[in-house]
Amino acid sequence: MTPDSHRRVRPAGTEKPAPLDLTHHYSAVTKRRVPSKIKEVYKFFGIPNILNLAGGLPHVDYFPFDTLEAQTAKPERWTPTPNYPGEKTAVSSSSSSPTSSSGPASAAHIVVPKFVKEDDPLKKVDLDTVLQYGLAPGYPPLLSWVRQFVRENLEHTTLYKGGPGVVLTCGATDGFSKCLDLFVDQWTEGVNAVNTRPGILCEPYIYNSILSQAEPHGVQFVTVNTDVAGMVATGPGGLEDILANWDPSKGKRPHLLYTVTLGHNPTGVVLSVERKKELYAICSKYDVVIIEDEPYWYLQFPSASIEEAKSRGLPIPQQRQRQQSSYSSPFKSTSSSSGYAFLDSLTPSFIALDTDGRVVRLDTFSKTVAPGCRLGWITAQPALIERFERINESTTQQPSGFTQGLITELVLGPHQTSNSKATIKNQQARSAFARLRTTRDRAAFSGWDTSGWVRWLEGxxxxxxxxxxxxxxxxxxxxxxxxxxxxxxxxxxxxxxxxxxxxxxxxxxxxxxxxxxxxxxxxxxxxxxxxxxxxxxxxxxxxxxxxxxxxxxxxxxxxxxxxxxxxxxxxxxxxxxxxxxxxxxxxxxxxxxxxxxxxxxxxxxxxxxxxxxxxxxxxxxxxxxxxxxxxxxxxxxxx
Amino acid sequence: MTPDSHRRVRPAGTEKPAPLDLTHHYSAVTKRRVPSKIKEVYKFFGIPNILNLAGGLPHVDYFPFDTLEAQTAKPERWTPTPNYPGEKTAVSSSSSSPTSSSGPASAAHIVVPKFVKEDDPLKKVDLDTVLQYGLAPGYPPLLSWVRQFVRENLEHTTLYKGGPGVVLTCGATDGFSKCLDLFVDQWTEGVNAVNTRPGILCEPYIYNSILSQAEPHGVQFVTVNTDVAGMVATGPGGLEDILANWDPSKGKRPHLLYTVTLGHNPTGVVLSVERKKELYAICSKYDVVIIEDEPYWYLQFPSASIEEAKSRGLPIPQQRQRQQSSYSSPFKSTSSSSGYAFLDSLTPSFIALDTDGRVVRLDTFSKTVAPGCRLGWITAQPALIERFERINESTTQQPSGFTQGLITELVLGPHQTSNSKATIKNQQARSAFARLRTTRDRAAFSGWDTSGWVRWLEGxxxxxxxxxxxxxxxxxxxxxxxxxxxxxxxxxxxxxxxxxxxxxxxxxxxxxxxxxxxxxxxxxxxxxxxxxxxxxxxxxxxxxxxxxxxxxxxxxxxxxxxxxxxxxxxxxxxxxxxxxxxxxxxxxxxxxxxxxxxxxxxxxxxxxxxxxxxxxxxxxxxxxxxxxxxxxxxxxxxx
Missing domain, CATH: 3.90.1150.10 (Aspartate Aminotransferase, domain 1)
Incomplete structure (x- = not known):
C-alpha cells in the first residue's frame, strides 16, 4: 500500500464527502461480528398490546429497588477561573471555596422513580427502563444528551457527511479495550509473521494502563519524538520520519496512533491546533487511525504560562486573545460558537480536524463526575460506532443502569408530567395552560442540563x-x-x-x-x-x-x-x-x-x-x- | 495429549490436593498479561499521613454526588413456594400477592453516605471508596460478602485445597467474554491451521448471545446429544463419544464446555447431580474446562413434575424426599447444610463436584436484582481468578461503583458507628454498653444480610x-x-x-x-x-x-x-x-x-x-x- 492511497480525494462540489471506509483496518474478529439473532423479533416489539414472550427479561416488579435517589451538587458549587486571564484580574489562587455552601442548601435531591408514564423513549427515565436490559449504544435519554453535547457544543464538527456518532462505554479503559478489539489482530512471536506485528505510535511517555492493555495482544509501541509542545510531526524521529522510513522487518507499519492531546498524561502538554494539523496530515497520508483519549479536555489552564513566568521572574508571555481562541473555522462547524464561552476558549481535539473520519476519541465521566461511574463514550464516524455497538453486545452489553439512571437524572432533571391536561375544558384555557406549563417547566427544571454541565466543568x-x-x-x-x-x-x-x-x-x-x-x-x-x-x-x-x-x-x-x-x-x-x-x-x-x-x-x-x-x-x-x-x-x- | 494425561492422581492421604494447573489452556494473550506497573508504588500507600501524589485520582470533594440513596423492598415482599411440595399443601397458584404490601410501609430507605469513618476496608461503605477508582477483583465489602455467600452458603465446597475464589464481573455476558479472553486463541480460516480451531461443547440449543460472542473468535460449537434430562454423557452423540472419536481435521478437540445446568435456557431442564457426575468424569478424562452459566440457579421448581402430571391426568410422580435433596456428601463440604433450607433443597451446580478445579461458574445479579446492575461474579479456582483479575484490569477495571455501592448497602445495611464510646465513663458502664450496642446493632440492622438475600430469592x-x-x-x-x-x-x-x-x-x-x-x-x-x-x-x-x-x-x-x-x-x-x-x-x-x-x-x-x-x-x-x-x-x- 502506497502512503497516499488512503488520502481523501476531495470532491469539487461544496457538499461534504462521506467519511473514509476504514474496514481494511478492522480486526478479523470484529469483521466477523454480526448483530444478535434476536433482531429477528424486534420488529414485533412495537405492536400495541402485544404480549411479549420472546425476550428473556425479568419483570420490573421483581427489582428490589423502588427508587434510585441521590443528593447532588448544584453546578455552581465551585468557582471558575478566567478563560482569558489577561482580560481581567485572575482569581486569587486561594479562593477555591465554593460559590455557595456545600451544605444541603446547595444540594438538590434527585429521584429516578420506578415508573414514568411517557411514550418518548428519550424522555422516559425510570427504573422500568434503566434497570432493565437495554441498548448496546447506551441508555437512549443519556445517549441522546451526550450526542447532542458532542455534536452541538463540544466539537460541533461536521467535517464529513453526517458528522460523527457516539456510543457509550464503561469508561475510557473499556473504550480503549474496544479499540484494540476493533483494530488489532492478536500477534504472537514465533506464530505470526513478523511483518504482521501490530504497532501503535505514541509519545515516549504514556498513560501506563495503555501499555498493559495492548502489549499482551502482541502490540509494539513505537515512540515519536516530542518537544515542549508535544509530539513532533517532522524532522528526525518525528511522525513522518518514522512512517516514511518504516522497516517492515520490525513489524507492520503502525496503523494506530494513541495520544492524550489536552492535558497529556504524564507530561501535562496541551497540543496546539497548529501541531495537530501537521500530525493529522501525516496520519492521513499514511492511513493511520488516531485514538485520542481526552479525560482532561476541560482541564486546560490558561493562566499556566503567565503564572509560570511570574513565579520564575521571566517576561510575561503574550496573553491569549479571545479571537484567536475561538476556533470558528475550519476546526469547528458553520456555527462559530459552541454557545458557551468556556468551551469556545478551549483548544479543540483532533475530532475538530477530522475530515477523513479517522479519529476515535475516548471520553469518560471518571474525572468530571467520578471514576466509580464506569461510564464514558466514544466519538467516531458512524461506521466505526456501529462496530463498537457490536463489540458492546458481546462484552459489557451496556454501562450500569444505576450509573446511567442517576447521571441522566442529574443532567436532565425530573420528568415533566402533563397529567393536568384532563382538567382543561376549552381551547382558550388550553392555550393559556400551555403557556403556563412552559413557564412552569422552565422554573421547575432542576436538572443541570447542558448549561449546568458546562458550569460544573468550569468550576x-x-x-x-x-x-x-x-x-x-x-x-x-x-x-x-x-x-x-x-x-x-x-x-x-x-x-x-x-x-x-x-x-x-x-x-x-x-x-x-x-x-x-x-x-x-x-x-x-x-x-x-x-x-x-x-x-x-x-x-x-x-x-x-x-x-x-x-x-x-x-x-x-x-x-x-x-x-x-x-x-x-x-x-x-x-x-x-x-x-x-x-x-x-x-x-x-x-x-x-x-x-x-x-x-x-x-x-x-x-x-x-x-x-x-x-x-x-x-x-x-x-x-x-x-x-x-x-x-x-x-x-x-x-x- | 492422551485423554487421561490431565486426570488427577489422587494422593493417598486425606488432605485435599491443590487444584490442577490449567495454564496449558490459557490463551496466548492472557498468558502475557502482567499486573499493572503501578504495583511498584502500592507498598507505600499504607504509610501513615503520606501525601499521595502518585495515583492519578480525582478528589472525592469534586464528585457531584453527596449521597446515593434508594427505596428498597424488604426481603419478605414476595411469598415463597414450598421446597418439598409433597410435604404440605402447595400454595395456591394465584396467591402471588406480596406477604406485606409493596407500599412505603414495606420498603426501606438506604443511604450510601459521602464519608464513613472506618479503618476496615470491608466495612467502609461510602462514596469516598465506592465512587473512586477501585480494585479489579471488586469492591472489598461486596466481594467479601459474595465470597462468603458462595463459600459458606451457596455451594460450600472445598473439594480442593483452599476452595474456589471469586471475582466480580459486569454481569454474565461480561463474564463469558472474559472466559473467551482467558481460554480462546482467536482463529481465522485460511490463516490458522485447521487443527488449532477452538471448539466449545454445548447442547443443541443454547443461549444465543453465547454464539454471537464466541463465533467471531473463530470458535466452532460442537453439539452433544440431549435427552429430557439434559446433556447425555454416554452413547452415540454423547459427550464421551464426541471426545473419544474426535477428528482433528475438524479443529482442535474442544477444551471448553458451555452449559446452563439449573433452568437451562432455552429448554428449562435442571441437570441432576447424577448426570453431572457422569459428565464431569468425562470432562476430567479429556481435560475439558466446564463453563457453567447459572443465572437461574435459584429458580428451580419442585412442583413442576407434580403439577404437570396433574394437569395432564398422569400418575403423580414420586415426590422429592427431603433427605435426598440435601446433598450433604460428597457434593457439599463437611457441613451438611448451607444453613438455609431453601438452598439445601436446590440441585447444586458443577462447582459442587469440582475436585479438579476445572469448573468456571458464571453468576449474575441480572435476575436476582435487575439486569441494569451489570454486576455478577465468577467462581473458579484461585489461579483462574487471578487471571480474570488481570483481564478486568485491562478491560472494564471494575463494575460500576453506583451499582456496587447500592447493592452493598442493600445487603449489608448501614455502617454501625461506635461514636458513643467517648461517653462511657468506666469499665462497668462500658461492658453494659457493649451488650446494649450488640442488641441495638441487631435491632437497628436494616440491611438484608445473607438471610434476607436468601429470603428474597425464595420469594x-x-x-x-x-x-x-x-x-x-x-x-x-x-x-x-x-x-x-x-x-x-x-x-x-x-x-x-x-x-x-x-x-x-x-x-x-x-x-x-x-x-x-x-x-x-x-x-x-x-x-x-x-x-x-x-x-x-x-x-x-x-x-x-x-x-x-x-x-x-x-x-x-x-x-x-x-x-x-x-x-x-x-x-x-x-x-x-x-x-x-x-x-x-x-x-x-x-x-x-x-x-x-x-x-x-x-x-x-x-x-x-x-x-x-x-x-x-x-x-x-x-x-x-x-x-x-x-x-x-x-x-x-x-x-
Whole structure:
C-alpha cells in the first residue's frame, strides 16, 4: 500500500464527502461480528398490546429497588477561573471555596422513580427502563444528551457527511479495550509473521494502563519524538520520519496512533491546533487511525504560562486573545460558537480536524463526575460506532443502569408530567395552560442540563487550576539548592572578611502543566554528590530518592517516570529521570504542603554523600516487597 | 495429549490436593498479561499521613454526588413456594400477592453516605471508596460478602485445597467474554491451521448471545446429544463419544464446555447431580474446562413434575424426599447444610463436584436484582481468578461503583458507628454498653444480610414458579385441536342418527420447565393441513405461525427455536420446530392470558388451508423489515 492511497480525494462540489471506509483496518474478529439473532423479533416489539414472550427479561416488579435517589451538587458549587486571564484580574489562587455552601442548601435531591408514564423513549427515565436490559449504544435519554453535547457544543464538527456518532462505554479503559478489539489482530512471536506485528505510535511517555492493555495482544509501541509542545510531526524521529522510513522487518507499519492531546498524561502538554494539523496530515497520508483519549479536555489552564513566568521572574508571555481562541473555522462547524464561552476558549481535539473520519476519541465521566461511574463514550464516524455497538453486545452489553439512571437524572432533571391536561375544558384555557406549563417547566427544571454541565466543568477547571498553581509555586520555590560555603582566612581572626561562596544547584526542571492533573519533573541527578560514585547509577539514585521522599519528615509519594515509559529503551535512557506528581488526589490543603515537602526532601537527599544510605533505603524496600498485603492491592486502579 | 494425561492422581492421604494447573489452556494473550506497573508504588500507600501524589485520582470533594440513596423492598415482599411440595399443601397458584404490601410501609430507605469513618476496608461503605477508582477483583465489602455467600452458603465446597475464589464481573455476558479472553486463541480460516480451531461443547440449543460472542473468535460449537434430562454423557452423540472419536481435521478437540445446568435456557431442564457426575468424569478424562452459566440457579421448581402430571391426568410422580435433596456428601463440604433450607433443597451446580478445579461458574445479579446492575461474579479456582483479575484490569477495571455501592448497602445495611464510646465513663458502664450496642446493632440492622438475600430469592422463586404453573396450565389446555365432523345420513331426515367423528390433533408437545424462565415447545407442524403443500416447507410454516400469533386477536410474540440453535445443522434439522415462551417478562395478570392466546392462535392457524394466507404473512414481514426504526432497536439486549 502506497502512503497516499488512503488520502481523501476531495470532491469539487461544496457538499461534504462521506467519511473514509476504514474496514481494511478492522480486526478479523470484529469483521466477523454480526448483530444478535434476536433482531429477528424486534420488529414485533412495537405492536400495541402485544404480549411479549420472546425476550428473556425479568419483570420490573421483581427489582428490589423502588427508587434510585441521590443528593447532588448544584453546578455552581465551585468557582471558575478566567478563560482569558489577561482580560481581567485572575482569581486569587486561594479562593477555591465554593460559590455557595456545600451544605444541603446547595444540594438538590434527585429521584429516578420506578415508573414514568411517557411514550418518548428519550424522555422516559425510570427504573422500568434503566434497570432493565437495554441498548448496546447506551441508555437512549443519556445517549441522546451526550450526542447532542458532542455534536452541538463540544466539537460541533461536521467535517464529513453526517458528522460523527457516539456510543457509550464503561469508561475510557473499556473504550480503549474496544479499540484494540476493533483494530488489532492478536500477534504472537514465533506464530505470526513478523511483518504482521501490530504497532501503535505514541509519545515516549504514556498513560501506563495503555501499555498493559495492548502489549499482551502482541502490540509494539513505537515512540515519536516530542518537544515542549508535544509530539513532533517532522524532522528526525518525528511522525513522518518514522512512517516514511518504516522497516517492515520490525513489524507492520503502525496503523494506530494513541495520544492524550489536552492535558497529556504524564507530561501535562496541551497540543496546539497548529501541531495537530501537521500530525493529522501525516496520519492521513499514511492511513493511520488516531485514538485520542481526552479525560482532561476541560482541564486546560490558561493562566499556566503567565503564572509560570511570574513565579520564575521571566517576561510575561503574550496573553491569549479571545479571537484567536475561538476556533470558528475550519476546526469547528458553520456555527462559530459552541454557545458557551468556556468551551469556545478551549483548544479543540483532533475530532475538530477530522475530515477523513479517522479519529476515535475516548471520553469518560471518571474525572468530571467520578471514576466509580464506569461510564464514558466514544466519538467516531458512524461506521466505526456501529462496530463498537457490536463489540458492546458481546462484552459489557451496556454501562450500569444505576450509573446511567442517576447521571441522566442529574443532567436532565425530573420528568415533566402533563397529567393536568384532563382538567382543561376549552381551547382558550388550553392555550393559556400551555403557556403556563412552559413557564412552569422552565422554573421547575432542576436538572443541570447542558448549561449546568458546562458550569460544573468550569468550576472543576477552576479548582484544579488553582491546585496546579499552588503546587507549582511550591515546587518552583524548592527547585534549587543554594549552598553557602565560607572560606576563613587563617591569618585573620575577623570573620567579617571570610570569603563566602554561594553555589546554586538546580535540582529539577519542568514546565507548568498546561492541562490535566500532573506535573512532570525531570530530576537533575547529575548534580547529586553520588552521581559519579561507582556503586550507584542514575536509576538507583532515582529509585532511592522516591523511597527517601516517603520517609519522615517528607512523607510524599511520587510516581516514577519508569512507570510511564512507552518502551524499555525510553525507560533505560531517561525514563528514570522523571517523576510524575498528581495535584488532583490529595486534600486541597495538602497541595502546597506536598510541593514544599517534595522540595525539602529533594534538597535533603542532595546532602546525602554516604552510599550506604542509598543501599539501606533500597534494601528496606526490597524487604517490604515480600510483605503480605501488597498483593492484595495488586489490582488497584487509578493512574 | 492422551485423554487421561490431565486426570488427577489422587494422593493417598486425606488432605485435599491443590487444584490442577490449567495454564496449558490459557490463551496466548492472557498468558502475557502482567499486573499493572503501578504495583511498584502500592507498598507505600499504607504509610501513615503520606501525601499521595502518585495515583492519578480525582478528589472525592469534586464528585457531584453527596449521597446515593434508594427505596428498597424488604426481603419478605414476595411469598415463597414450598421446597418439598409433597410435604404440605402447595400454595395456591394465584396467591402471588406480596406477604406485606409493596407500599412505603414495606420498603426501606438506604443511604450510601459521602464519608464513613472506618479503618476496615470491608466495612467502609461510602462514596469516598465506592465512587473512586477501585480494585479489579471488586469492591472489598461486596466481594467479601459474595465470597462468603458462595463459600459458606451457596455451594460450600472445598473439594480442593483452599476452595474456589471469586471475582466480580459486569454481569454474565461480561463474564463469558472474559472466559473467551482467558481460554480462546482467536482463529481465522485460511490463516490458522485447521487443527488449532477452538471448539466449545454445548447442547443443541443454547443461549444465543453465547454464539454471537464466541463465533467471531473463530470458535466452532460442537453439539452433544440431549435427552429430557439434559446433556447425555454416554452413547452415540454423547459427550464421551464426541471426545473419544474426535477428528482433528475438524479443529482442535474442544477444551471448553458451555452449559446452563439449573433452568437451562432455552429448554428449562435442571441437570441432576447424577448426570453431572457422569459428565464431569468425562470432562476430567479429556481435560475439558466446564463453563457453567447459572443465572437461574435459584429458580428451580419442585412442583413442576407434580403439577404437570396433574394437569395432564398422569400418575403423580414420586415426590422429592427431603433427605435426598440435601446433598450433604460428597457434593457439599463437611457441613451438611448451607444453613438455609431453601438452598439445601436446590440441585447444586458443577462447582459442587469440582475436585479438579476445572469448573468456571458464571453468576449474575441480572435476575436476582435487575439486569441494569451489570454486576455478577465468577467462581473458579484461585489461579483462574487471578487471571480474570488481570483481564478486568485491562478491560472494564471494575463494575460500576453506583451499582456496587447500592447493592452493598442493600445487603449489608448501614455502617454501625461506635461514636458513643467517648461517653462511657468506666469499665462497668462500658461492658453494659457493649451488650446494649450488640442488641441495638441487631435491632437497628436494616440491611438484608445473607438471610434476607436468601429470603428474597425464595420469594422470587415463588413468584416465578406460580407464573410457570399458570402458563403451563393454559398451554396444556390449548395443546390439542379437537375437530368434530358430522356425517349426515342422506336417506334419513333425523339428525339424531348422524355419525359424529371427533379428531384429536396434538399441536405441540413439551415438558413443564423444571427451572428458569422459559417454556420450550416443540410444534407438531406435520399435522398442519398445509404440511405437504409443495409451496410450503416446515420452516416457512413455523415463521408464518410466529407472525400469525402477533396479529389480532392473538397478539403474542414468541421466540423461534432457530434463534437458539447452536449450529446451522441443528437449525435446519429441527431448530425451526421449537418456540421459546418466557413467563418472566409480562405483567403477572397476562401470564395465563398469553398462554391462552397462544393456544387459540395455534388452533386457528391449524384451520388455515389457503397457502396465500401464509404468503401474505411473510411478505408483510419482509416489508416491515425495511422499515425505519427496526435498526434503532438492533442492539436490544435481554434474551
Amino acid at each position: 472543576l477547571r477552576g479548582n484544579y487550576e488553582r491546585r496546579m498553581v499552588r503546587m507549582c509555586r511550591a515546587l518552583d520555590a524548592g527547585s534549587t539548592l543554594i549552598t553557602t560555603t565560607t572560606t576563613s582566612d587563617d591569618n585573620d581572626g575577623d570573620s567579617e572578611w571570610d570569603a563566602v561562596t554561594v553555589t546554586t544547584t538546580p535540582l529539577y526542571t519542568y514546565s507548568w502543566p498546561r492541562g490535566g492533573m500532573f506535573v512532570w519533573l525531570r530530576m537533575l541527578f547529575h548534580s547529586h554528590p553520588l552521581w559519579n560514585h561507582p556503586a550507584v547509577d542514575g536509576p538507583t539514585l532515582a529509585r532511592a530518592l522516591q523511597v527517601w521522599l516517603t520517609r519522615k519528615p517528607f512523607l510524599v509519594l511520587v510516581g516514577s517516570g519508569t512507570m510511564f515509559s512507552a518502551t524499555t529503551k525510553v525507560e533505560r535512557e531517561e525514563g528514570w529521570t522523571f517523576y510524575r506528581l498528581c495535584f488532583a488526589a490529595e486534600a486541597e490543603d495538602n497541595i502546597g504542603l506536598s510541593g514544599e515537602r517534595f522540595g525539602e526532601g529533594v534538597k535533603a537527599f542532595w546532602e546525602v554523600k554516604d552510599v550506604d544510605v542509598i543501599r539501606k533505603l533500597l534494601s528496606e524496600v526490597a524487604l517490604e516487597e515480600d510483605e503480605e498485603g501488597v498483593s492484595q492491592l495488586a489490582s488497584y486502579m487509578g493512574c | 422470587l422463586r415463588g413468584n416465578y414458579e406460580r407464573r410457570m404453573v399458570r402458563m403451563c396450565r393454559a398451554l396444556d389446555a390449548g395443546s390439542t385441536l379437537i375437530t368434530t365432523t358430522t356425517t349426515s345420513d342422506d336417506n334419513d331426515g333425523d339428525s339424531e342418527w348422524d355419525a359424529v367423528t371427533v379428531t384429536t390433533t396434538p399441536l405441540y408437545t413439551y415438558s413443564w420447565p423444571r427451572g428458569g424462565m422459559f417454556v420450550w415447545l416443540r410444534m407438531l407442524f406435520h399435522s398442519h393441513p398445509l404440511w405437504n403443500h409443495p409451496a410450503v416447507d416446515g420452516p416457512t410454516l413455523a415463521r408464518a405461525l410466529q407472525v400469525w400469533l402477533t396479529r389480532k386477536p392473538f397478539l403474542v410474540l414468541v421466540g423461534s427455536g432457530t434463534m437458539f440453535s447452536a449450529t446451522t445443522k441443528v437449525e435446519r434439522e429441527e431448530g425451526w420446530t421449537f418456540y421459546r415462551l418466557c413467563f418472566a417478562a409480562e405483567a403477572e395478570d397476562n401470564i395465563g392470558l398469553s398462554g391462552e392466546r397462544f393456544g387459540e392462535g395455534v388452533k386457528a392457524f391449524w384451520e388455515v388451508k389457503d397457502v396465500d394466507v401464509i404468503r401474505k404473512l411473510l411478505s408483510e414481514v419482509a416489508l416491515e423489515e425495511d422499515e425505519e426504526g427496526v435498526s434503532q432497536l438492533a442492539s436490544y439486549m435481554g434474551c
